[in-house]
Amino acid sequence: MKAVIELRDVRLAYGAHVVLNGITFSVHRGETLCVLGGSGVGKSTILKLILCLESMDSGSVTVLGHDLCSAGRSEIFKVRQRMGMVFQGSALFDSLPIFDNVAFALFEHTDLPLETIRERVREALAFVDLDFERVGEMLPSELSGGMKKRVAIARAIVHQPEILLFDEPTSGLDPITTRKIDTLIVKLRQELGVSSIVVTHDTQSACRIANRVALLQAGDIIFMGTPQQMLAAENPYIREYLE
Amino acid sequence: MPASDLSPLRLLDRALKSAAYRVQQYFDLLGRVLVSSVSRPFYGRDLTQQMDTIGVGSIGIVALTGLFTGMVLALQSAVEMRQFGATIYIGRLVGASIVRELGPVLTALMVTGRAGSGMAAQLGAMRITEQIDALETLGVDPVRKLVAPRFLAALIVLPMLTVVTDVIAVLGGLLIAVVKLDLTATLYMRSVYQALADTGFIFRFIPIDLVQGLVKPFVFGGIMALTSCYYGLSARGGTEGVGRAATHAVVTSSILILTTDYLLTQLLIALLIE
Numbered sequence: 060m061k062a063v064i065e066l067r068d069v070r071l072a073y074g075a076h077v078v079l080n081g082i083t084f085s086v087h088r089g090e091t092l093c094v095l096g097g098s099g100v101g102k103s104t105i106l107k108l109i110l111c112l113e114s115m116d117s118g119s120v121t122v123l124g125h126d127l128c129s130a131g132r133s134e135i136f137k138v139r140q141r142m143g144m145v146f147q148g149s150a151l152f153d154s155l156p157i158f159d160n161v162a163f164a165l166f167e168h169t170d171l172p173l174e175t176i177r178e179r180v181r182e183a184l185a186f187v188d189l190d191f192e193r194v195g196e197m198l199p200s201e202l203s204g205g206m207k208k209r210v211a212i213a214r215a216i217v218h219q220p221e222i223l224l225f226d227e228p229t230s231g232l233d234p235i236t237t238r239k240i241d242t243l244i245v246k247l248r249q250e251l252g253v254s255s256i257v258v259t260h261d262t263q264s265a266c267r268i269a270n271r272v273a274l275l276q277a278g279d280i281i282f283m284g285t286p287q288q289m290l291a292a293e294n295p296y297i298r299e300y301l302e
Numbered sequence: 303m304p305a306s307d308l309s310p311l312r313l314l315d316r317a318l319k320s321a322a323y324r325v326q327q328y329f330d331l332l333g334r335v336l337v338s339s340v341s342r343p344f345y346g347r348d349l350t351q352q353m354d355t356i357g358v359g360s361i362g363i364v365a366l367t368g369l370f371t372g373m374v375l376a377l378q379s380a381v382e383m384r385q386f387g388a389t390i391y392i393g394r395l396v397g398a399s400i401v402r403e404l405g406p407v408l409t410a411l412m413v414t415g416r417a418g419s420g421m422a423a424q425l426g427a428m429r430i431t432e433q434i435d436a437l438e439t440l441g442v443d444p445v446r447k448l449v450a451p452r453f454l455a456a457l458i459v460l461p462m463l464t465v466v467t468d469v470i471a472v473l474g475g476l477l478i479a480v481v482k483l484d485l486t487a488t489l490y491m492r493s494v495y496q497a498l499a500d501t502g503f504i505f506r507f508i509p510i511d512l513v514q515g516l517v518k519p520f521v522f523g524g525i526m527a528l529t530s531c532y533y534g535l536s537a538r539g540g541t542e543g544v545g546r547a548a549t550h551a552v553v554t555s556s557i558l559i560l561t562t563d564y565l566l567t568q569l570l571i572a573l574l575i576e
Contacts, residue, residue, distance in 0.1 A: 107435075110435075110438070110439050112435050112438060112439070132443070136438075136441045136442075136443060137441070139438065139439055139440070139441040140440075140441035142439065143439070144435075144436070144439040146432045146435065146436060147432075148431060148432055150431060150432040150433050150435065150436035151433075151436075152433055152436070153431070153433070163440055163442075164440045164441065167440065167441065167442050168441060214440075224439075
């Protein structure tokens, strides 16, 4: 299977604090990889490195065949247009209504007529169980946390990306909304064939959505395998983490 | 932190490196803004929106600043000039000092306080809530989308606002000259015109003083917008960081404006008058 994201020997340190100590992994087309680990172990940093929002000390990151370490600014922006990101705090543009938030990438990168854009936004919102007529004109501040997350997912998928990155998509949400978001992530893989990396603390969530799980500790990947293999692992840290 | 890291030399070294890095980032941002301003895609709607926010939104404050500055200048100079029976020259003093110096500088400082702090706070809040990162992940360059329109808008509207300040300040002086000093409006306005005519004209009819007075706000506008956006984009550390960014934006812009004013005055005098 072809890798759409590949990290090789990636190292990053802030002064004396080593965040990533030479991690290597890849994500294949149509696969969901969950990255688990305690707070501050560098999970979100991995997403930022993949998006080139942060630079590493050494190693390489290849996304959709592009080596982003040697890529110029315009090439990076082009690769990003084939990806979508759902931020921990949703990161919706607070001065824009939901329609403009979701349609943002379409307005920026396509010449589609307004009617087509409205239809695409309607479809994206319907995919995450939101009613365009109800929320389209609302501002992000008028939505609940769960709805904001769903709008963020709609914004990330509206331009039909090949890769989706999720940073703690279920943090701070109640169990029912958490399950809804999990179902959406699985639906994205099954119906749209999207490859994704999900950074999370939630092991139950990870077991529901992941094809593979990576567990980070002190800058290293100490486990990589299926959720079933993780649950059966005897490594004391993994047991402690799961319990 | 280990004791060796706290040695004065080590601390000085770190502070200098950090300052040099910030200057490098500032000029890197300037370069990117200049490139973004002259290459596609352009964000025309954002530009007009920023011109409205910075320009139309600041008219009231610069008008008030101009009015009271002109009135105070006329009043204060009358005290001195009356001793020599030279109150008829008050128009010259008000006209020259407003058009050459006070108009551009006060306008820039007032707009920095109003719009510059707003820019830094808005971009800072966007940085802290990951909206800037979201823009980047959607394949949009934040410098092109957020900074370039603000920079261009400031370049365009600052000279216009300066003209507003100049005109209202001269009228403020006129009010005092007529009401308090018993001068005629014609005498006062002729005196203002003579002040501007004294330094000569470019293309026969554009007073050199006016050119000086409009080149400065153009540069000040760029400094204000760039500095405010720089601090906004580099905001860190929650709401406190946003407040810090706004404060730094206003203080640094003001200092840079005053310093640049001196250097520009030297340069313009050498180029246009001497």
